[in-house]
Amino acid sequence: xNRTAFSFVLALGLLAAATSAQSQDxxxxxxxxxxxxxxxxxxxxxxxxxxxxxxATEATTPVPTGTEAPAAAAQPAPADATTDVPQTAPxxxxxxxxxxxxxxxxxxxxxxxxxxxLYGASQDYNAVADPTLPPPAELPASYDPWExxxxxxxxxxxxxxxxxxxxxxxxxxxxxxRPVRLGVGNFFNNLGQPVSAVNSLLQGKPKQAAQALGxxxxxxxxxxxxIFDPATRVHLPNxxxxxxxxxxxxxxxxxxxxxLPLFGxxxxxxxxxxxxxxxMAPLRGVEDDKIRVFLQGLQLVDVRTQLxxxxxxxxxxxxxxxxxxxxxxxxxxxQIFGDRQQQHDDSLPDYLREDQDNPSVPADAMPIMxxxxx
Numbered sequence: 001x002n003r004t005a006f007s008f009v010l011a012l013g014l015l016a017a018a019t020s021a022q023s024q025d026x027x028x029x030x031x032x033x034x035x036x037x038x039x040x041x042x043x044x045x046x047x048x049x050x051x052x053x054x055x056a057t058e059a060t061t062p063v064p065t066g067t068e069a070p071a072a073a074a075q076p077a078p079a080d081a082t083t084d085v086p087q088t089a090p091x092x093x094x095x096x097x098x099x100x101x102x103x104x105x106x107x108x109x110x111x112x113x114x115x116x117x118l119y120g121a122s123q124d125y126n127a128v129a130d131p132t133l134p135p136p137a138e139l140p141a142s143y144d145p146w147e148x149x150x151x152x153x154x155x156x157x158x159x160x161x162x163x164x165x166x167x168x169x170x171x172x173x174x175x176x177x178r179p180v181r182l183g184v185g186n187f188f189n190n191l192g193q194p195v196s197a198v199n200s201l202l203q204g205k206p207k208q209a210a211q212a213l214g215x216x217x218x219x220x221x222x223x224x225x226x227i228f229d230p231a232t233r234v235h236l237p238n239x240x241x242x243x244x245x246x247x248x249x250x251x252x253x254x255x256x257x258x259x260l261p262l263f264g265x266x267x268x269x270x271x272x273x274x275x276x277x278x279x280m281a282p283l284r285g286v287e288d289d290k291i292r293v294f295l296q297g298l299q300l301v302d303v304r305t306q307l308x309x310x311x312x313x314x315x316x317x318x319x320x321x322x323x324x325x326x327x328x329x330x331x332x333x334x335q336i337f338g339d340r341q342q343q344h345d346d347s348l349p350d351y352l353r354e355d356q357d358n359p360s361v362p363a364d365a366m367p368i369m370x371x372x373x374x
């Protein structure tokens with residue numbers, strides 16, 4: 001055998017010996033367990049003192065060993081855990097008591113809470129003490145020192161109105177057509193224009209006096225004794241002035257309230273005014289008693305039909321007497337001082353304006369006057 005062949009055989013032998021030794025090392029290798037990875041149960045006993053019954057249970061219950069032990073056991077408990085006492089979890093009633101108490105003591109609505117959450121809490125709004133609101137209107141109190149007597153007269157007038165005047169007015173409306181009733185109202189309104197002209201002149205209103213005379217002339221001729229109203233079409237406004245208003249303009253501004261039987265609300269000033277207007281009333285100049293009484297009765301019925309609009313307000317009033325008195329006094333005050341007030345205030349309600357006149361029993365409807373000759 002030459003040298004080359006010997007070297008090849010020697011190499012094969014060395015390779016086989018190395019392979020055999022490697023296989024023996026792989027089969028003989030035993031896994032080594034590191035003691036440091038094992039959980040130390042002694043630390044648990046030292047850190048967390050368990051109750052006696054729990055210790056007995058743990059003694060009878062086998063504890064699984066091996067690599068599946070809980071990871072939490074391998075970590076030491078904090079130092080202050082030795083002094084902690086197990087606490088009982090709060091009950092459901094305790095957890096829900098606080099929100100209910102908070103909700104019951106909060107006076108705000110859900111919308112107010114949402115508003116405060118968005119824009120911040122604000123103070124409670126008081127509409128009465130709002131500084132941005134205008135001051136309330138202060139109306140002068142009605143001067144009524146004879147209230148006890150006036151209330152008795154008011155009850156008498158109310159009985160007469162409900163049992164006599166209102167049924168007559170309803171029958172009049174049911175029987176007489178509306179165009180005829182409108183003509184009757186125009187006729188009596190036209191008869192009052194001379195009195196209105198005189199009082200307008202006495203109050204220092206020459207323009208209104210001329211308009212009243214113009215209405216009387218136009219309606220008495222073209223309007224067929226006032227049944228029609230062509231004066232309104234030619235822009236002659238209707239103004240109602242009486243001597244009671246004249247006395248108010250002359251300085252008798254405050255007068256006590258009085259309610260007359262059958263003639264309703266007045267003041268002492270207006271009673272004197274009726275006496276002053278009586279001699280100038282055209283109806284009182286009619287000599288035939290039957291015709292005069294018939295015309296006066298028809299005028300009263302016509303006035304009552306015009307008051308149907310306020311009947312619903314009277315029915316719903318808690319104190320009908322006070323409502324009638326205050327409304328009449330307010331209306332009368334505007335009739336006297338309305339021209340001056342309207343120059344400074346254009347926001348007056350419609351029921352206070354002349355074109356929405358609330359009629360009252362005129363002086364010429366009174367059957368007897370103190371100035372009548374005996």
